[in-house]
Amino acid sequence: MGIERVRAKLWSTALGPAIVIWFFGYVLVDIVGFLMNRSAPGMSLLAAIPMLVLGVCQTEAIDMLRARLERLHWTVSASLLLVATLAATMIQALFDINWTRYMALTFFPTWQTWALQITAERVLTNGVLYLWTFCLALTLLWAARASRSSEANAARAARAQSAALRLQLNPHFLFNTMNSISSLIAVDRSAEAEEMIASLCDFLRGSLNSDPMEDVPLSQEIDAVDAYLSIEATRFGERLEIEIDVAPDMVGAAVPNFILQPFVENAIKHGVSLVKGPAHVEVTAAREDKELVLTVTNNADPEAQKAADRLPPRNRTSIGISNTRERLRNRYGDRAKLVTGPVDGAYRAVIRLPFTAFR
Numbered sequence: 001m002g003i004e005r006v007r008a009k010l011w012s013t014a015l016g017p018a019i020v021i022w023f024f025g026y027v028l029v030d031i032v033g034f035l036m037n038r039s040a041p042g043m044s045l046l047a048a049i050p051m052l053v054l055g056v057c058q059t060e061a062i063d064m065l066r067a068r069l070e071r072l073h074w075t076v077s078a079s080l081l082l083v084a085t086l087a088a089t090m091i092q093a094l095f096d097i098n099w100t101r102y103m104a105l106t107f108f109p110t111w112q113t114w115a116l117q118i119t120a121e122r123v124l125t126n127g128v129l130y131l132w133t134f135c136l137a138l139t140l141l142w143a144a145r146a147s148r149s150s151e152a153n154a155a156r157a158a159r160a161q162s163a164a165l166r167l168q169l170n171p172h173f174l175f176n177t178m179n180s181i182s183s184l185i186a187v188d189r190s191a192e193a194e195e196m197i198a199s200l201c202d203f204l205r206g207s208l209n210s211d212p213m214e215d216v217p218l219s220q221e222i223d224a225v226d227a228y229l230s231i232e233a234t235r236f237g238e239r240l241e242i243e244i245d246v247a248p249d250m251v252g253a254a255v256p257n258f259i260l261q262p263f264v265e266n267a268i269k270h271g272v273s274l275v276k277g278p279a280h281v282e283v284t285a286a287r288e289d290k291e292l293v294l295t296v297t298n299n300a301d302p303e304a305q306k307a308a309d310r311l312p313p314r315n316r317t318s319i320g321i322s323n324t325r326e327r328l329r330n331r332y333g334d335r336a337k338l339v340t341g342p343v344d345g346a347y348r349a350v351i352r353l354p355f356t357a358f359r
Helices: 002-012 015-035 043-047 049-068 074-106 109-115 120-166 171-186 190-209 218-239 261-269 302-310 321-335
Strands: 215-217 240-246 254-256 279-288 291-298 337-343 346-354
Touching: 015 043, 015 049, 015 120, 043 049, 043 074, 049 074, 049 120, 074 109, 074 120, 171 190, 171 218, 190 218, 215 218, 218 240, 218 254, 218 261, 218 279, 254 321, 261 279, 261 291, 261 321, 261 346, 321 337, 321 346
Parallel strands: 240 279
Antiparallel strands: 215 254, 279 291, 291 346, 337 346
């Protein structure tokens, strides 16, 4: 675990990528030296360790400078970075020539045939190669930082969006609930009013206390759905029939927080509220191969449900199917599917997720 933490820390800064870039650069130098019969395999790479360290340190320094110059006008920051890169290139090239000369005079005498020849062409070639290496390294580091920043911003945005969606309580639901509680108290049905208040407290507690980005066990998700439907059952009385069918071995499955709530709300608003006679809402969970299949079915008018699905989220009182679809896409990509539509005179929403046990 300690090694993994150190590796993650290195790669989160410029140090890790810089080491990789410079290391492979000197690996190529070692290969070219071997092919030109200048040195045995690995000898040039071994001798280049001090140059590798210098290159990494200079790359890290320029990258830190780039971060500090971000607030300046781009012409100023670009000019300063160009000067710093050219200076680093000159330092690296001169150190390369003098270090290689020292190694030829001490440890690798066979190198003297070429290492002691300090010509303008060699200095220029070294300078161009190191300038190219610095430019490549800094460009890749900048792209990596931009990518990480984009991913971090996307994650923060997704978290904020999920939190906002989770806390987007239906105002009509709250109004109707409080009105129902008031009506029950007025007709001296205190026990039912207390039960409805308890269910409302359970529902609000689950809505406000949990982390929107964390998975929850399916049992917790079902408890939230049950609390919501219990409130609506008190409102609609015997006209609303509720059926929740979850296999015992499914209660420990991991699901996104409040993933069923939009469909249960839509079942009430666009199903039960539109049906004058008895209404039926069914919530099921089952496993099919490696998938967890969640369904919410109601005997609504299918055309009314389809019209509700097409409404923009701001015109709907629930979180909305489109937002839930986006949550699933952000979390699972193509591994999750959401299908809604009429089925045998009813309306059904089916969510398919990769099955994982909650930990």
